[in-house]
Amino acid sequence: MKILLLGSGGREHALAWKMLQSNLCHKLFVAPGNAGTAQIATNIQVNPNDFKEVKEAVLAHSINMVVVGPEDPLVRGIVDFFKSDNQISHIPVIGPSMKGAQLEGSKDFAKEFLFKHNIPTAAYQSFTKDTIEEGKIFLKTLTAPYVLKADGLAAGKGVVILEDIKEAEAELENMLVDAKFGDASSKVVIEEFLSGIELSCFVLTDGKSYKILPTAKDYKRIGEGDKGLNTGGMGAVSPVPFATDDFMKKVEERIVIPTVEGIKKDQLDYKGFVFIGLIKVGEDPYVIEYNVRMGDPETEVVMPRIKSDLVEIFQALANETLGEKDLEIDEHSATTVMLVSGGYPEAYEKGKVINGLKEINSDSIVFHAGTTEKGGEIVTSGGRVLAVTSYGKTFEEALKKSYQNIDKISFDKIFYRKDIGFDL
Ligand SMILES: Nc1ncnc2c1ncn2[C@@H]1O[C@H](COP(=O)(O)OP(=O)(O)OP(=O)(O)O)[C@@H](O)[C@H]1O
Numbered sequence: 001m002k003i004l005l006l007g008s009g010g011r012e013h014a015l016a017w018k019m020l021q022s023n024l025c026h027k028l029f030v031a032p033g034n035a036g037t038a039q040i041a042t043n044i045q046v047n048p049n050d051f052k053e054v055k056e057a058v059l060a061h062s063i064n065m066v067v068v069g070p071e072d073p074l075v076r077g078i079v080d081f082f083k084s085d086n087q088i089s090h091i092p093v094i095g096p097s098m099k100g101a102q103l104e105g106s107k108d109f110a111k112e113f114l115f116k117h118n119i120p121t122a123a124y125q126s127f128t129k130d131t132i133e134e135g136k137i138f139l140k141t142l143t144a145p146y147v148l149k150a151d152g153l154a155a156g157k158g159v160v161i162l163e164d165i166k167e168a169e170a171e172l173e174n175m176l177v178d179a180k181f182g183d184a185s186s187k188v189v190i191e192e193f194l195s196g197i198e199l200s201c202f203v204l205t206d207g208k209s210y211k212i213l214p215t216a217k218d219y220k221r222i223g224e225g226d227k228g229l230n231t232g233g234m235g236a237v238s239p240v241p242f243a244t245d246d247f248m249k250k251v252e253e254r255i256v257i258p259t260v261e262g263i264k265k266d267q268l269d270y271k272g273f274v275f276i277g278l279i280k281v282g283e284d285p286y287v288i289e290y291n292v293r294m295g296d297p298e299t300e301v302v303m304p305r306i307k308s309d310l311v312e313i314f315q316a317l318a319n320e321t322l323g324e325k326d327l328e329i330d331e332h333s334a335t336t337v338m339l340v341s342g343g344y345p346e347a348y349e350k351g352k353v354i355n356g357l358k359e360i361n362s363d364s365i366v367f368h369a370g371t372t373e374k375g376g377e378i379v380t381s382g383g384r385v386l387a388v389t390s391y392g393k394t395f396e397e398a399l400k401k402s403y404q405n406i407d408k409i410s411f412d413k414i415f416y417r418k419d420i421g422f423d424l
Pocket residue numbers: 122147149155156157158159191192193194195198277288289291
């Protein structure tokens with residue numbers, strides 16, 4: 001089978017690495033990919049959001065399956081695009097339909113879904129420009145801190161949490177009236193603040209059955225001790241030590257099963273990953289958010305722990321036979337540490353030569369995120385540059401291996417967190 005994977009980050013390198021272990025995968029193309037995917041697959045210069053370009057590539061390379069890494073093409077309806085074009089309608093696209101992708105594309109849609117299907121989540125109300133005064137009244141019924149969310153996709157920046165009610169009211173104006181996040185904040189969800197520790201649960205569904213993938217915890221802040229600005233993610237650990245069997249039983253019964261049944265009842269036409277952002281409040285799980293794709297850097301610890309053939313599982317998604325498959329998980333811990341460009345998540349320089357990649361020993365796998373090849377050398381091309389993943393009997397042992405190998409890697413203004421897993 002020839003497979004086309006869309007995307008260019010560490011997530012896609014990890015997905016590519018995993019799919020290439022399958023005997024079913026005879027050739028893998030990545031669009032547009034990075035210097036890491038170029039070493040194991042064939043990169044093609046196709047924009048994942050330009051569906052006509054994607055279609056041309058699929059026909060030109062006789063692709064049999066498309067796997068979508070990022071959310072954008074899904075929210076824009078790539079699955080529906082394929083289904084409605086009879087030249088390519090027979091080719092499975094791993095990911096939800098445009099309607100299903102609304103679980104990530106619209107916070108309001110997701111909250112409505114959660115309440116409709118009785119899935120535990122924070123209380124909320126949604127407001128537009130016309131109901132801004134009601135929004136301010138709703139804020140007064142809550143206690144600080146105040147959680148305001150732009151309804152639409154805002155590249156991970158659309159959630160604002162404020163301590164002061166006056167600031168929260170001003171932020172609401174900012175989002176609704178001054179269009180702080182453009183169209184994405186033409187509707188705003190205001191939520192009750194939940195206090196607890198977060199983790200992510202990943203599910204694969206064919207719209208009928210489901211498989212729960214390994215849990216992961218990511219580290220979003222740039223600074224040690226979870227301080228400073230938000231990033232795409234600075235590291236991750238799997239499994240999550242506090243996600244005990246008891247806790248995961250609650251997650252499955254109260255959240256995963258009603259989510260999959262909700263997808264079926266609401267006919268969301270969903271064949272792909274469901275990323276459930278959870279918070280553990282006391283001993284109970286609540287949903288913070290849904291995403292409709294894998295997380296990055298969580299993929300870099302989740303994929304290494306899947307023993308089963310991922311391509312076979314993807315085929316089962318397409319054929320709606322997931323229920324017949326077993327998913328085998330590696331008992332080891334996996335951790336990843338993200339190496340980033342100095343200055344990230346604010347302004348940073350690109351084009352720095354990366355040294356030491358050849359010295360990495362077999363204790364670690366280096367997944368490329370923001371890299372490209374230039375004049376025979378691998379150089380930085382993004383804020384997040386490399387994810388260094390290792391296995392261990394414990395997450396501490398895995399982390400030690402990652403940090404030992406990271407010592408061999410260098411590029412100008414390299415930065416990484418030395419405290420991944422500090423809170424576990
Ligand atoms: N109701 C809440 N109570 C407490 N914290 C919250 C709440 N909602 C969101 N947060 C915090 O804000 C973060 C971002 O929220 P959310 O996951 O909804 O936004 P997002 O922009 O879709 O994130 P991502 O980029 O990870 O997909 C959460 O990880 C959590 O730390």
